[in-house]
Amino acid sequence: MLTKTAVTDDQVAAVLAPVGTVRDVEPLAGGLFATVLRVGLADGRDVVVKVTGADTTRLLRYEHGISGTEAAVYRLAHRAGLPVPAVLHVDASRQHVDGDVVVTEHLAGVLWNGADLDDGAARAVRRSLGAVMARLHRITGDRFGYPAPSAGLSRETWPEAFGAMVEAVLADADRWDVPLPHGRLRAAVRAGHEVLAAVTTPRLVHADLWPGNVLLDPADHRLTAFLDAERALWGDPVFELVGADQLGAGAVDPELLAGYRETGGELGLGDGTPGAGDPSAWTRLRLYRAYFACLLVVEVVPRAYTGDWVEGYAATARGNLERMLDELEAP
Structure with a gap:
């Protein structure tokens, strides 16, 4: 079974250091294989942290590298004035988390x-x-x-x-x-x-x-x-x-x-x-x-x-x- 990557609060804090100081972390539902978190920052902002695991053994071929695709598409769409979250940070170093991370602004809504x-x-x-x-x-x-x-x-x-x-x-x-x-x-x-x-x-x-x-x-x-x-x-x-x-x-x-x-x-x-x-x-x-x-x-x-x-x-x-x-x- 495809297992989501477990991410600790300390790992989240390390990944988000270039963005801000973490205040609280809350899991979000909906992702089928990515770990998705809402993170409150000390400056009052809310951001979304999405972690796509490094293990690709249970992915379909077209799913390889999709974390980078998402960040690139958001940036293109944002520049074109389309309604998407702004990309705040990307971390594909695997230094802090066993996976690729995309951080975006959190948009309110249903x-x-x-x-x-x-x-x-x-x-x-x-x-x-x-x-x-x-x-x-x-x-x-x-x-x-x-x-x-x-x-x-x-x-x-x-x-x-x-x-x-x-x-x-x-x-x-x-x-x-x-x-x-x-x-x-x-x-x-x-x-x-x-x-x-x-x-x-x-x-x-x-x-x-x-x-x-x-x-x-x-x-x-x-x-x-x-x-x-x-x-x-x-x-x-x-x-x-x-x-x-x-x-x-x-x-x-x-x-x-x-x-x-x-x-x-x-x-x-x-x-x-x-x-x-x-x-x-x-x-x-x-x-x-x-x-x-x-x-x-x-x-x-x-x-x-x-x-x-x-x-x-x-x-x-x-x-x-x-x-x-x-x-x-x-x-």
């Missing part, structure tokens, strides 16, 4: 998945999220794929990068003895080469904008920040829709698409109804959904998930994978 929203407020948040996505995707890079060198999944073109990403998750599946339809998935990627090649500019994609990573103002439920940028990549903006609806397989939320268009972006999916808009955009979305479903199916094993929800979760992800491949293979 997570979207913990907020009690009526239909109107929920629609407004989804539209705001679409607007944030469009602004994020204006940030461009010079290579495609996952940026961390240790992942080895950065390439010159999007078809090359996406193909490497697929091969990485298939290798992870073999490593953890998780059956996946290798041949069908590879064939779908080969068949989709032309539509993937139409993506020629690497754009910053958060890839994990589900409600658990979106912060709202508790008073009026406005979107105030997005968090946990560690799985970000350079690629196709359409990929963003998969991270925002990780078990989705059908229509795309029209409010999200409306917010995206209102902010000057266009994803090519029309009103979000399957078949609307550009067929090539839907082909790319199906490829990304198939890839993401593979990640969800495989990660269950190294993370040793437990609970009544696990069987249904894995079955839904596997069903989505089969559905996407069926749709991609349809004449």
